[in-house]
Amino acid sequence: MSKRMKGWALIFVMMAFFAGPSLAADEAALAKDMTSVIALLGLPCGQVVSVKRQGDNDHIASCQDGNRYRVFLNAEGRVVAQKL
Amino acid sequence: MSDSPVENRVEAQWLPAARSAGLLFLLLTAGCGGVERTPPETGVPQGEAVAVEPSITRSTDQSVAKPPAKVSGPARKREASPPLDLTTLEKRLKETDAIGVFTKIALKNQVDDLLDQFRAYYQGRIKTTLAELRQPYDLLLLKLLSLLQDRDPSLARMVVASREAIWSILADPAKFATI
Numbered sequence: 001m002s003k004r005m006k007g008w009a010l011i012f013v014m015m016a017f018f019a020g021p022s023l024a025a026d027e028a029a030l031a032k033d034m035t036s037v038i039a040l041l042g043l044p045c046g047q048v049v050s051v052k053r054q055g056d057n058d059h060i061a062s063c064q065d066g067n068r069y070r071v072f073l074n075a076e077g078r079v080v081a082q083k084l
Numbered sequence: 085m086s087d088s089p090v091e092n093r094v095e096a097q098w099l100p101a102a103r104s105a106g107l108l109f110l111l112l113t114a115g116c117g118g119v120e121r122t123p124p125e126t127g128v129p130q131g132e133a134v135a136v137e138p139s140i141t142r143s144t145d146q147s148v149a150k151p152p153a154k155v156s157g158p159a160r161k162r163e164a165s166p167p168l169d170l171t172t173l174e175k176r177l178k179e180t181d182a183i184g185v186f187t188k189i190a191l192k193n194q195v196d197d198l199l200d201q202f203r204a205y206y207q208g209r210i211k212t213t214l215a216e217l218r219q220p221y222d223l224l225l226l227k228l229l230s231l232l233q234d235r236d237p238s239l240a241r242m243v244v245a246s247r248e249a250i251w252s253i254l255a256d257p258a259k260f261a262t263i
Binding site: 033034036037071078 | 184
């Protein structure tokens with residue numbers, strides 16, 4: 001392998017190494033946001049443990065208590081949490 | 085490893101730059117990882133914070149901000165209550181990282197709903213009283229405070245300090261009409 005290839009490989013490994021925690025932080029922030037939204041709307045959840053992105057402003061949130069919600073922004077600009 | 089002398093020369097020039105870039109990247113990201121965000125003004129006692137709002141001096145309109153007059157004794161706390169700066173409050177609520185985007189939109193939805201209720205009340209479309217409307221207002225403020233108190237305490241204090249001033253606007257039909 002050429003030195004150039006080694007250099008690029010090193011950069012990619014480092015990017016992957018540091019991008020991982022950054023993505024995890026984003027996911028944690030999103031889960032916290034979903035937890036707040038669901039609580040604000042007065043729905044039972046506890047804490048959101050995982051969020052699956054479905055599209056722009058459209059997520060599936062899974063709660064600690066087993067409830068699952070589709071949290072999305074509707075056409076009127078309202079945040080809606082729909083129980084699944 | 086390449087055999088061509090031209091490629092070797094290019095690699096020799098390029099590798100130190102790649103190493104430097106890698107090191108810089110490492111240092112930058114390592115710095116981010118270790119930094120814990122400390123909330124501002126955590127040393128201020130809660131009781132005093134409600135009476136004296138330091139964050140209000142962060143208003144973008146610096147020409148309006150004046151140093152507080154020297155008043156001694158118990159009168160100081162009463163007179164130190166800041167004037168309501170709705171623009172700053174709105175700006176800080178929009179900019180705070182303590183609340184996520186979805187939560188901010190949901191909060192705005194609920195504020196709009198409450199304003200609709202007041203509008204309907206003043207237009208005589210719903211039969212209710214101001215005392216009854218105070219309950220959803222207080223509830224909404226409590227929700228907001230629960231979101232802010234740990235992650236943006238200075239903004240939480242600003243909301244607490246503005247609570248009655250905002251209510252005085254909502255409860256006055258003439259002032260409400262100007263919103």
